[in-house]
Amino acid sequence: MxxxxxxxxxxxxxxxxxxxxxxxxxxxxxxxxxxxxxxxxxxxxxxxxxGVIRRFGAVFDSRRLGYVSTLVALEVPNEEDLPGVAAAVNRYPEATHNYQREDRFNLWFTLIARSRERIGEIISRVASLETVAGVMDLPAEELYKIRASFTPLDDETGEA
Amino acid sequence: MSVSGAASLSETDRALIRILQEDLPLAAEPYAEIAGRLGLTEEEVLERVRRWCDQGVIRRFGASVRHRRVGYKANCMVVWRVDDPLEQRRVGQLFAGFERVTHCYRRPVRKDWPYNLYTMIHGADREDLDRLVAGMSEASGIGDYRLVFSVREWKKTSMKYFSEGTSNDG
Structure with missing residues (x-):
């Protein structure tokens, strides 16, 4: 609708x-x-x-609150393994967005955590799953734009 | 980036952040309701919210709308290969100027993955996105790029700051 x-x-x-x-x-x-x-x-x-409005409140800048973030890409060679890997990622509250994508790297998720160590810990646990063949940790090095408003449009495509 | 690190936030600040990242009371005097819950005055709440907006601690304040329900049915992550470091900023800023590019970042390259500029774009359908990307390529002169479509959303949440201690990661 x-x-x-x-x-x-x-x-x-x-x-x-x-x-x-x-x-x-x-x-x-x-x-x-x-x-x-x-x-x-x-x-x-x-x-x-x-549900047209999903939430009404403040969106915080994670870095200003002392958090760190990254984008992670996983290679899951067998598509039937994807639901299990996605569920393993989703158990972490630090994983805020998780998308299946059409690519060799077919599962992409964002992590926002209190420390780089915590991010490393989550990535190594997920990467150690037998069904995961490859992993890329892709922290933003420079930010040119986070969501300018274009009307009306959701924002939270994933700040990482 | 050091205007207000986590270290300078009091317990009261953190409690207010926990409330503001949920739903604002949809009432005539929402800040008074929040103040009541925290044992603060309305002015104390307003002062903090204003300060955080000014400092950029609050990036945006208002409603998050489900875009699929307001006409943008397709979105795509497009990754671009821009090898020349001098070009990266120019192209990043150029892409940032496109209205329907909502996010634009530079990220490191990896083995067999030479792409370093990431854009999130939105459109009515795939054809619309193809046109938009062709326009971005032409404007920037960057021909090596890849559209990485999402086929399923497994999770989409707002981060809950200062409340992830109950993490189930055993």
Whole structure:
């Protein structure tokens, strides 16, 4: 399904970034959108309940909180082994995004952890699975862009 | 990058971060509700949130939307080979300027994997993505690249900072 209501679309465009930090943020936003505060709140609650809004809150910069991150690629030669390897990765709360991809390296996941040591530990445990033939640890060395808003679009494709 | 390391965060700061990374109360006075839970004043909560937004500790504040539900059904990781170190930044910044490139990083090369620029791109369908990538290649002059499509999402979560201590990694 997709969103087609014009007011909902305007709301979605407005609430994805720079949510007001003040006592009555919805009232302030409602003024900009020229709707009532109660109507805005009701629409936002409804979009949240429908799951169009996945979460409403802050996205933190992991590095500023003292965390480190990386992107890891695994080579799993037999496709039937992928669910098991994916599950082994997913057990770690540090693994935030995990995608099966069409490539020799066919499982790609992001890790955000408190230390480089912890990241190394997780990678070596996953790489030691018999069904995993290869591993690449690909920490970002330079960042040119993390999600500018283009409207409306999800953000959390994986900050690592 | 040293504006506010984890070391300078108090227990109260961490408790507030744990709440802000969940769902903000969808109520007329959400910050007052949070303050009540933490035993802080509303102004103390607002002051911290403003400061973290200003410092970039909070990268973005607002709603995360499921993009598949608002029209962008295809996304792809495209990796590019840019050998010349002087070119890497130029091309990285050029790609960053594309509206539908949401993430752009430089990462190390590995054995049999010469690609070092990573872009995440979004589009309506695969044809749309192919066109976008062709345009990026033409604009940058980089011809050695690879589209790495995702075929299944096994996990997609928001990181929960200061709460991963209960990790099940035995």
């Amino acid at each position: 997709s969103v087609s209501d014009p007011l909902d679309n305007r709301i979605l465009a407005a609430v994805q970034s720079d949510f007001p930090v003040c006592r009555r943020p919805f009232r302030e936003l409602a003024r900009k959108l020229e709707v009532g505060e109660d109507l805005l709140l009701a629409r936002v609650r409804s979009l949240r309940e429908q």
